[in-house]
Amino acid sequence: MKNECMTILKHEKVARDTHLLVLEGNLVHDIMDPGQFVHIRIDGFYLRRPVSIADYDPAKETMTLIYKVMGDGTKALTNRRVGEQLDVLGPGGQGFPTSQIHADHALIIGGGIGVPPLYSTAKKLKENGVAVTSILGFRSREDAFLLDEFRALGEVHVTTEDGSLGRSGRVTDALPCVKKDYQHYLSCGPTVMLKAVADHLPDKEGYLSMEERMGCGIGACFACVVESKDEKGYKRICCDGPVFKAEEVVLS
Amino acid sequence: MNLSVKLPGLNLKNPVMPASGCFAFGKEFAQFYDLSKLGAVIMKAATKEQRFGNGTPRVAETASGMLNAIGLQNPGVESIISDEIPFLKNHHLPIIANVAGSTVEEYVEVAERISSYVDAIELNISCPNVKEGGVQFGTDPALAKEVIRHVVDVSVVPVYVKLSPNVTDIVEMALAAEEAGASGLSMINTLTGMRIDPKTRRPVIANGTGGLSGAAIKPISIRMIHQVYQAVTIPIIGMGGIETAEDVLEYLLAGASAVAIGSANFKNPFICKEVIEELPRTLSRYGFSSVEQAIGGAHDEEVETSLLRS
Numbered sequence: 147m148k149n150e151c152m153t154i155l156k157h158e159k160v161a162r163d164t165h166l167l168v169l170e171g172n173l174v175h176d177i178m179d180p181g182q183f184v185h186i187r188i189d190g191f192y193l194r195r196p197v198s199i200a201d202y203d204p205a206k207e208t209m210t211l212i213y214k215v216m217g218d219g220t221k222a223l224t225n226r227r228v229g230e231q232l233d234v235l236g237p238g239g240q241g242f243p244t245s246q247i248h249a250d251h252a253l254i255i256g257g258g259i260g261v262p263p264l265y266s267t268a269k270k271l272k273e274n275g276v277a278v279t280s281i282l283g284f285r286s287r288e289d290a291f292l293l294d295e296f297r298a299l300g301e302v303h304v305t306t307e308d309g310s311l312g313r314s315g316r317v318t319d320a321l322p323c324v325k326k327d328y329q330h331y332l333s334c335g336p337t338v339m340l341k342a343v344a345d346h347l348p349d350k351e352g353y354l355s356m357e358e359r360m361g362c363g364i365g366a367c368f369a370c371v372v373e374s375k376d377e378k379g380y381k382r383i384c385c386d387g388p389v390f391k392a393e394e395v396v397l398s
Numbered sequence: 399m400n401l402s403v404k405l406p407g408l409n410l411k412n413p414v415m416p417a418s419g420c421f422a423f424g425k426e427f428a429q430f431y432d433l434s435k436l437g438a439v440i441m442k443a444a445t446k447e448q449r450f451g452n453g454t455p456r457v458a459e460t461a462s463g464m465l466n467a468i469g470l471q472n473p474g475v476e477s478i479i480s481d482e483i484p485f486l487k488n489h490h491l492p493i494i495a496n497v498a499g500s501t502v503e504e505y506v507e508v509a510e511r512i513s514s515y516v517d518a519i520e521l522n523i524s525c526p527n528v529k530e531g532g533v534q535f536g537t538d539p540a541l542a543k544e545v546i547r548h549v550v551d552v553s554v555v556p557v558y559v560k561l562s563p564n565v566t567d568i569v570e571m572a573l574a575a576e577e578a579g580a581s582g583l584s585m586i587n588t589l590t591g592m593r594i595d596p597k598t599r600r601p602v603i604a605n606g607t608g609g610l611s612g613a614a615i616k617p618i619s620i621r622m623i624h625q626v627y628q629a630v631t632i633p634i635i636g637m638g639g640i641e642t643a644e645d646v647l648e649y650l651l652a653g654a655s656a657v658a659i660g661s662a663n664f665k666n667p668f669i670c671k672e673v674i675e676e677l678p679r680t681l682s683r684y685g686f687s688s689v690e691q692a693i694g695g696a697h698d699e700e701v702e703t704s705l706l707r708s
Binding site: 192193 | 419429448450455460663666
């Protein structure tokens with residue numbers, strides 16, 4: 147893990163309260179797997195903000211982040227301009243182990259701001275010869291993003307809670323539309339969504355990426371823990387995760 | 399520049415150490431710098447059995463600081479002795495064990511078990527985030543004395559008592575600790591606080607209340623150390639909102655003999671190392687040639703100011 151001032155190459159709004167940030171720096175070489183995150187310092191705010199890595203390109207030393215404005219910190223982040231530097235700590239945590247997934251077909255299930263890390267995950271899977279079907283859920287049409295990018299990788303089913311785009315309902319409502327020949331699913335979104343997904347797919351091998359308010363982001367402060375089924379009884383989301391096997395963690 | 403400080407049980411090459419709970423047991427920070435650069439390390443609290451801590455969210459940002467309610471999550475004293483202390487020992491730096499408990503018996507058992515593996519104990523009678531024990535011992539001088547006496551009796555190393563700022567009279571608590579046999583004080587723990595989310599109308603932190611730390615509490619800690627320094631003769635390890643070498647100097651001047659850096663480790667994992675590197679320049683800028691020279695420096699004109707008051 148590194149602490150680096152990365153240069154902002156691109157910063158634009160891609161959906162309601164949702165912004166895309168392209169950063170350049172050496173830290174990109176340290177990314178091991180899709181689904182890892184970076185911890186961003188924002189001037190005037192005491193704690194860093196964890197943001198998942200949506201895409202990365204070691205050859206160009208760039209990574210793409212997509213974040214949602216959730217409060218004053220992320221709102222202040224939207225004011226940072228192209229050419230400026232951003233204090234980034236990362237890459238953190240364990241991502242989706244795409245190289246270990248040897249299958250013909252995998253299912254991606256993303257909800258809201260849980261969608262971004264699944265983009266590079268889906269890309270890696272496709273590169274490895276795994277066909278990818280994606281279910282992407284958003285609150286409403288204005289909140290949707292990355293749809294064309296996912297469509298370029300495979301079949302996409304979109305759900306919105308208000309029915310303004312795709313199927314009306316939640317991501318789990320789209321599960322019957324997907325051919326059942328996948329053995330693995332990879333999911334990221336709010337914990338309630340992850341729980342619903344895991345409950346619907348007990349027979350599949352699942353990987354879940356979790357989010358939580360973080361302190362240090364490196365495993366030292368024990369702010370972002372989730373109950374686990376091993377003898378230790380807990381996992382730290384920032385360093386043991388954010389990606390876990392579905393059966394490892396207790397979702398509530 | 400002489401940065402060394404000698405305290406009961408602790409030969410510090412410099413006065414800066416990470417604060418308990420903000421550094422776990424060092425492993426995570428060892429990937430960023432060589433831990434032997436630290437003056438010492440204060441480990442995360444140890445209880446008798448492993449503790450899972452509170453529900454999440456456990457942290458919330460505040461203006462110039464943060465609230466936390468981790469709830470003393472730790473693997474238990476035996477696991478700390480077997481799995482964590484050996485790693486820190488490799489770095490050849492003084493190790494301070496933060497000892498917590500729900501009952502006097504638990505404090506005594508943990509202290510008795512761990513003291514021979516470390517250089518000093520920081521007795522945590524001030525954690526605001528657990529339902530039993532913790533701060534109840536730290537807000538009542540009689541209870542504090544009882545637990546301190548018992549722990550001092552069984553410990554083979556000096557005991558520093560970590561004081562809670564959530565009291566009416568910090569001097570009374572400091573004097574109680576000194577009378578009960580503490581070799582030093584560690585001050586301050588976090589201040590109890592709360593944030594409420596307007597959307598849910600509920601506290602942001604699952605525990606409801608949390609401990610406030612960070613730059614926001616520094617003036618309170620400085621004031622309390624300034625008061626306590628005049629009342630006791632035992633040394634003080636100062637903490638609360640330290641982010642720069644100048645903050646360290648302020649603590650030394652108030653009366654701290656050493657300092658601990660807490661939440662700032664979360665913003666900047668290199669903070670302890672950077673502050674240690676900056677400290678010599680800062681001391682010399684203000685006319686000091688050693689750390690010891692600065693300790694209690696704010697009290698030198700006490701006679702004159704008291705004359706003015708009379």
